[in-house]
Amino acid sequence: MKKVQDHYFKKAKKDNYPARSVYKLEEAQKKFQILRRNDKVLDLGCHPGSWTKYAAGIIGGKGRVVGIDLQQCRIKGPPGGAEIELIRGDIFDPQLAVLQEAEFDVVLSDMAPKTSGNKFTDHVKSVELARRALEIATKVLRKNGHFYCKVFQGEDFPGFVEDTRQFFSKVKVVKPKSSRSESREVFVLGMNLV
Numbered sequence: 001m002k003k004v005q006d007h008y009f010k011k012a013k014k015d016n017y018p019a020r021s022v023y024k025l026e027e028a029q030k031k032f033q034i035l036r037r038n039d040k041v042l043d044l045g046c047h048p049g050s051w052t053k054y055a056a057g058i059i060g061g062k063g064r065v066v067g068i069d070l071q072q073c074r075i076k077g078p079p080g081g082a083e084i085e086l087i088r089g090d091i092f093d094p095q096l097a098v099l100q101e102a103e104f105d106v107v108l109s110d111m112a113p114k115t116s117g118n119k120f121t122d123h124v125k126s127v128e129l130a131r132r133a134l135e136i137a138t139k140v141l142r143k144n145g146h147f148y149c150k151v152f153q154g155e156d157f158p159g160f161v162e163d164t165r166q167f168f169s170k171v172k173v174v175k176p177k178s179s180r181s182e183s184r185e186v187f188v189l190g191m192n193l194v
């Protein structure tokens, strides 16, 4: 397991990404083509910016990525990549203007609570973040838009997947190889907002 960690950690350094988490998006992208050229993407919980940078490269110079995080993110996109806007804010803040903007093609969320060590508490907080991400996605996505969201599994997880199914025509639970096998994190992918 340690080997796998080291592999992705080193690979992220080599590929010039600030976090190994980038491969959890890249794997899903290769399999499901979530992001397309010229897309407008909202990245919830974007710090330190690996997903934002990766998305900016995939969608290209005519695309746009808006990243939001509690912490100030300062990532730069790759050459020829999309315009990036980075906002410091809390996704529960109802005043956050970007959350009123409609017509995003993709909403990503790799948000995670500060882990407490208590599995149940961490699970409950993670589902809270995921539910808020789903609420935002259903508001800002265009019809047929996609949603890719991290959640820590636990007793409220099946309910979250069921709720996601109400809004998207295809829903999958994804566990990328780059996600540590001992971690309870998985990703819920909602494709084609109805």
Ligand SMILES: C[S@@+](CC[C@H](N)C(=O)[O-])C[C@H]1O[C@@H](n2cnc3c(N)ncnc32)[C@H](O)[C@@H]1O
Residues within 6 Å of the ligand: 018, 019, 021, 022, 044, 045, 046, 047, 048, 049, 050, 051, 052, 068, 069, 070, 071, 089, 090, 091, 092, 110, 111, 112, 113, 114, 129
């Ligand atoms: C695992 S990191 C994201 C890593 C990022 N996807 C990357 O590839 O660089 C999770 C982030 O979620 C953010 N987060 C947690 N709760 C949040 C909230 N209420 N509003 C905005 N961001 C939040 C944290 O500050 C943290 O930076």
